[in-house]
Amino acid sequence: MVQKYQSPVRVYKQPFELVMAAYERRFPTCPLIPMFVDSDIVSEFNSEDGAVHMVERRCKLDVDAPRLLKRIAGVDYVYFVQKNSLNRRERTLQIEAHNETFSNRVIINELCCYSVHPDNEDWTCFEQLASLDIKSFFGFESTVEKIAMKQYTSSIKKGKEIIEYYLRELEEEGVTHIPRWTPSAVCPAKATVTARPELPISPAISIPIASAKEAPKETPSLPGSLTEPLTGTPDDKLEADYIERYLGDLTPLQESCLIRLRQWLQETHKGKIPKDEHILRFLRARDFNIDKAREILCQSLTWRKQHQVDYLLETWTSPQVLQDFYTGGWHHHDKDGRPLYILRLGQMDTKGLVRALGEESLLRHVLSINEEGLRRCEENTKVFGRPISSWTCLVDLEGLNMRHLWRPGVKALLRIIEVVEANYPETLGRLLILRAPRVFPVLWTLVSPFIDDNTRKKFLIYAGNDYQGPGGLVDYIDREIIPDFLGGECMCEVPEGGLVPKSLYRTTEELENEDIRLWTETIYQSASVFKGAPHELSIEIIDASSVITWDFDVCKGDIVFNIFHSKRAPQPPKKDTLGAHGITSPGGNNVQLIDKSWMLGQDYSMVESPLICKEGESVQGSHVTRWPGFYILQWKFHSMPACATTNLPRVDDVLASLQVSSHKCKVMYYTEVLGSEDFRNACCDVQSLGSMTSLESSHSGFSQLSAATTSSSQSHSSSMISR
Numbered sequence: 155m156v157q158k159y160q161s162p163v164r165v166y167k168q169p170f171e172l173v174m175a176a177y178e179r180r181f182p183t184c185p186l187i188p189m190f191v192d193s194d195i196v197s198e199f200n201s202e203d204g205a206v207h208m209v210e211r212r213c214k215l216d217v218d219a220p221r222l223l224k225r226i227a228g229v230d231y232v233y234f235v236q237k238n239s240l241n242r243r244e245r246t247l248q249i250e251a252h253n254e255t256f257s258n259r260v261i262i263n264e265l266c267c268y269s270v271h272p273d274n275e276d277w278t279c280f281e282q283l284a285s286l287d288i289k290s291f292f293g294f295e296s297t298v299e300k301i302a303m304k305q306y307t308s309s310i311k312k313g314k315e316i317i318e319y320y321l322r323e324l325e326e327e328g329v330t331h332i333p334r335w336t337p338s339a340v341c342p343a344k345a346t347v348t349a350r351p352e353l354p355i356s357p358a359i360s361i362p363i364a365s366a367k368e369a370p371k372e373t374p375s376l377p378g379s380l381t382e383p384l385t386g387t388p389d390d391k392l393e394a395d396y397i398e399r400y401l402g403d404l405t406p407l408q409e410s411c412l413i414r415l416r417q418w419l420q421e422t423h424k425g426k427i428p429k430d431e432h433i434l435r436f437l438r439a440r441d442f443n444i445d446k447a448r449e450i451l452c453q454s455l456t457w458r459k460q461h462q463v464d465y466l467l468e469t470w471t472s473p474q475v476l477q478d479f480y481t482g483g484w485h486h487h488d489k490d491g492r493p494l495y496i497l498r499l500g501q502m503d504t505k506g507l508v509r510a511l512g513e514e515s516l517l518r519h520v521l522s523i524n525e526e527g528l529r530r531c532e533e534n535t536k537v538f539g540r541p542i543s544s545w546t547c548l549v550d551l552e553g554l555n556m557r558h559l560w561r562p563g564v565k566a567l568l569r570i571i572e573v574v575e576a577n578y579p580e581t582l583g584r585l586l587i588l589r590a591p592r593v594f595p596v597l598w599t600l601v602s603p604f605i606d607d608n609t610r611k612k613f614l615i616y617a618g619n620d621y622q623g624p625g626g627l628v629d630y631i632d633r634e635i636i637p638d639f640l641g642g643e644c645m646c647e648v649p650e651g652g653l654v655p656k657s658l659y660r661t662t663e664e665l666e667n668e669d670i671r672l673w674t675e676t677i678y679q680s681a682s683v684f685k686g687a688p689h690e691l692s693i694e695i696i697d698a699s700s701v702i703t704w705d706f707d708v709c710k711g712d713i714v715f716n717i718f719h720s721k722r723a724p725q726p727p728k729k730d731t732l733g734a735h736g737i738t739s740p741g742g743n744n745v746q747l748i749d750k751s752w753m754l755g756q757d758y759s760m761v762e763s764p765l766i767c768k769e770g771e772s773v774q775g776s777h778v779t780r781w782p783g784f785y786i787l788q789w790k791f792h793s794m795p796a797c798a799t800t801n802l803p804r805v806d807d808v809l810a811s812l813q814v815s816s817h818k819c820k821v822m823y824y825t826e827v828l829g830s831e832d833f834r835n836a837c838c839d840v841q842s843l844g845s846m847t848s849l850e851s852s853h854s855g856f857s858q859l860s861a862a863t864t865s866s867s868q869s870h871s872s873s874m875i876s877r
Contacts, residue, residue, distance in 0.1 A: 159410045160417075161282040161310050163393045168321055170245045170270050171332040173278040176320035177247070177268070181211070186316050189216050191231060203337055205243040211236045212254070234262070242335035245270045261287040281391075282310065310406035392416070392430065401434055402541040411442045418448065425459055431543050432528075439579030439608070454577045463521060463577075467529070470522045475510050475658055479503060480519065481651035484530065485548075486635040486644075491538040492583045493530035493545040495523065496637065496648050500553030500589070504563035505772060506654025513566045520570050524578045531581075544583030546630065550640065552589040554597070556774040560705050561824050564600055571604045579606070586630065587615040588640065596701065596776070596828060656770070681789065682744045683713055683819040688790040690747040692724050693827060695779050701828040702785060703776045708767045711819030712792040715765040715773065720758035721783045724748055747786055758786070766792055789821050 166173050180186075182193045191214040199208040215232040236251045249266040264284040271277035324330075392413055397404060404412070412434055419427050433451065440446035458464055472480070481498035488494050507516060527545045534542040587594075594615075602610070614630075621627045627636060636642025681689040693702055706715075724747035752758055761780075767773055779785060 157286040158414065159284045159286075159407065160413045161280075161394075161406065162397055162409050162413060163391050164280045164314050165271060165393055165395060166278045166280070166314075166317060166321070167276075168278060169276050169332070169334075170268065170278045171334055172321065172324065172329075173268060173317060174240065174247060175329070175332055176317050176324060179320045179323070180316060184316065186319060187312065190214075191216050193236075196235070205241060205335060205337075207238075207240040207242070209238050211238070245334070259289055261285075261289070280313070282313070307406040310409075397430075399539075400535060400541055401431055402543070408437070408442050411437050411444050411447075415444055415448060415451075419451075423452075423455065425455060426464065428455065431531075431541075435543065435578075435580040439606070450576065450579075457577060463525065466518070466522050467525050470518060472519055472522070473511060473515065475507070475654060476515070476519055478649060479507060479651055479654050481649050482523070483646075483648040484526070485637065485646055485648065487534060488546040488584070488630050489632060490546075490583070490630075491534050491540070491542050493527055493534060493542075494631065494635075495527065495545055495547045496550070496646060497547065498550045498552075498639075498648060498651060499558070500551045500591070501651035502558075503651060503654045504558055504567070505560045506656075506659070508560075508563050508566055509656075509659040510654050512660065513569065516566060517570055517573060520574065524574060524581065527581060528578075544581050546584045546586065547582060548586045548588065548627075548631075550588050551591055551594060554591050555593055556596075556703060556705075556776050557772075558774075559593070559597060559600070559703060560772070560774055561826075564597075568601060568604050571601060575604065575606055575609070580608070582609055582612055584630065585609075585613045586621075586627065587613060588621045588627070589619075590615050590617045593776070596703070599828065679824070680709075680743060680820065680822045683711070683789050683791050683821060684744065685791040685793065687744055687746060688788050689744050689821070690724070690789075691745070691787045691823075691825065692747050693785045693787065693825065694723070695782050695785060695827070697829060698779055698782055700779050701776055702779060702787075702825065703774075703828065704787060704823065704825045705772075705774045706789070706821050706823035708769050708771050708773070709820040709822055710769060712766065712768050713819050713821060714790045714792045715767055716760060716788040716790065717762040717777060718748070718754075718758045718786040718788065719761050719779075719781060719783055720752075720786065721781075722757075723784055724786060748788070761785070787825065789819075789823070791819055 180190075184190045193211045193213040196210040196212050198210070200206070213234055213236055215234070216230070217232045233254045234251055235254050236249060239248045239250075241247075247268040249264075251262075251264040251266075253260060253262045262284070264282070266280065266282045269279050271279050392409075394409070397409060397412075401412070412430065415437065416427075416430065416433055419433070428451070436451040436454070437444070437447045440450065462469070479502070481502045483496060485494050485496045531542050531545060616626060622641060627640065633642065635644045637644055637646035637648070639646065683689050695702075702717075748758065754760065762777060765773070777785075
C-alpha cells in the first residue's frame, strides 16, 4: 500500500531570491541536519540567458535506523538522488528526490516546490509531498515504514527552521536584498551542461532528506506514485499559519491527513464542501485514519443534505412549548473560551415534551443547538485569537428521578445521542454533570453504551454540593458567570421548566401521522382492572438488591398500586427467564396471580405502601429488592369511599360512584429489572469516567436506599412519583 504525505503551504515573509540564497547554503553539507553527511553534484545545466538552472545531486545520509537493520541491509549510509530545477524567470524551484538503491523493494518519492506567494510577490511559499511504497524488505517492512514516517515529520519540522537560520545568517552579513533576474542583467551566453563523473553506488535504503523545501502553484507529478500533487488554486490550499491560527497545533502527519481528505472532497464530492474545522473533527474522531474518517464524513454529508441541516438555523423556529419548557440554553463561555451550554435536565418534563411535540421536533431542536454551537465556536475563535472547536456543557441533575426514565423519553434521548454522535463528533470539549442524584447510575446504564469512548473521557461528575469546593466548578467557569441556581451571582436565562400542561399533549393519532411512535405497541402492555379483579404481574428475582422499575399511565378510572413479595411462585407460574431475573407475562388483559387462599403477612407481604392513582396520572418508580423470590406488582380497582351516615349523600358523589362502578379501569404499563450486578456496574461505570470527581455521596445514596429496604417490609424507600 502506498503511503502519501502532504504538507500545508508554509510561508516565508521574504522575497523568493533571498530564500533561494538561503537554500543554497545548505549544500554540500548542513550542520543543522546531522544525518546529512555529504552531497556531490552529478550533473548541472544552465540556460543561455541564465534563467534556468538545473542541478542533480547525490546525497549521503546517516539514517537513524536500528543497527540490526543496517547490518541486514549491508550499509551504514543511505543514498538518494535529488534533482533541482530553478526557474528565475518564473521564480520557482522544483525539487524531486527518489531513492537510488533497493528501488525494487522500497520506492520513495518526494516533491517540493518554492514559489511566489499568490497575494504578495515579496513572500515565498513552500509545499512538500512524499510517497512511500514498501514492496518487501527482509521482513522489516513495518520498521522501514516507521523510519520513513519519522524522517518525513522531521523534515517538515526542521525545514522551515533551517531556511530561517540561513536567512538570519545572510542578514547578519548585510545581505538583505537580492535583485530579481532580468534578461538585460545577464550577458548572452550559450547553455552549458556539466556532467560529473559517476560515483560508485553503494547498496542503500534511500530516504528523502529532511530539508527546508517549500511550494508553488503548479508542479509536475512524480511518475507512478504521486498524481498531480501540488496543483490547485490558492484558495484550495491550506497555509501552515492558517492551520495554527484557526485549527490548532497539528503534527505534520495530522496536517497531511487534513489536506488530503480535503483535497479528496474537492475532487469527488459534488455538494457543499464542509469547513476545515468540521473535516478535522471527523479525523480526530477516528484517530486520523483517513479511510474511516472519510466513511463517516460522507455519511454525515449525505444526512445533512437529506435533512437540509445546513439551513436549519435560518429555517427552524422552536415551538413555544420548547421555549417555555425546554430547560437548556447558552450562557457565556468557560475559562478556555468554549461556548457554555447549560441544561437543567432534572427540571425538564421529558415525558410532557415528547407527548406535546413528538420525537422529531425534539431532535430538530437539539440539532439546532449543535448548529448554533458550531457557529459560536467560530465566533469565539475570532474573539480569543486561538482555535476553539468545541463547547462545554453543564448538566444540572437536581430533581432527576425515575420520572425521567419514562421509556419512550429514554428511547428519544438515545436516538438523539446516536444522531449527534454520528454527525457532530469531537464538538463536546467537556461535560460537567452537577448534583448527580442516586438514580443517576440507572440512567447512565441506559445511555452510556451509545456514547463514544472518547466522549466519555470528557465527563466530570459531581454529586451533592461537591462542585462548590476546590477542583469543582470554579476550575472551569469564572465565578462571575456561575448561574444563580448553582450558588453564583449571575442571572441565568435558561427556562426553569416545570410540567408541560396536558392540554398541550398531542393525540396518538397525531403523532402516528408524522410517523412518530411512542413504542406503546412494542414495550407497553395494557390491562383492564375490574372491581374485585385486580391485574397482577409477577417478577422473579434471583439476586437480592436488584432494582425493579415501572412506568404506567392510568388511562381510565382510579386504581391502587401495590407491591408484594412471596417466597413461592404465584399461579400461573409462567416465566421467561432473563438473566438473573425473570418476568412473567401472562396472556390476556387481566391476570390474577395471588391465590385467594393466601394470607397477607403469612404467604406474602407488602413491601411498599399502597399508592392511589387517579385517572390521567402517569406514575414512574423503582424498588430495590431485599430478598430473592417473587415480587408481585398489583393494579387494583379503587372504590369511592362510603358516604358518612350522618349526612345525606351529595349528588356529585353518587353520580361519580355510579360512573366509576359501571366502567372498568384501564392501565398501560411497562416494567424493567436492573440486575444487582448491572446495578453495581452502573455505579462503577459512573465512577470510572474520565477525571471523575467523587461520587461517593451518590453511591452512598444507593446504599442507604438498599439498607432502608432491608430494614422493613413496609419501606418507603422506592421512588414512587406520580403526576
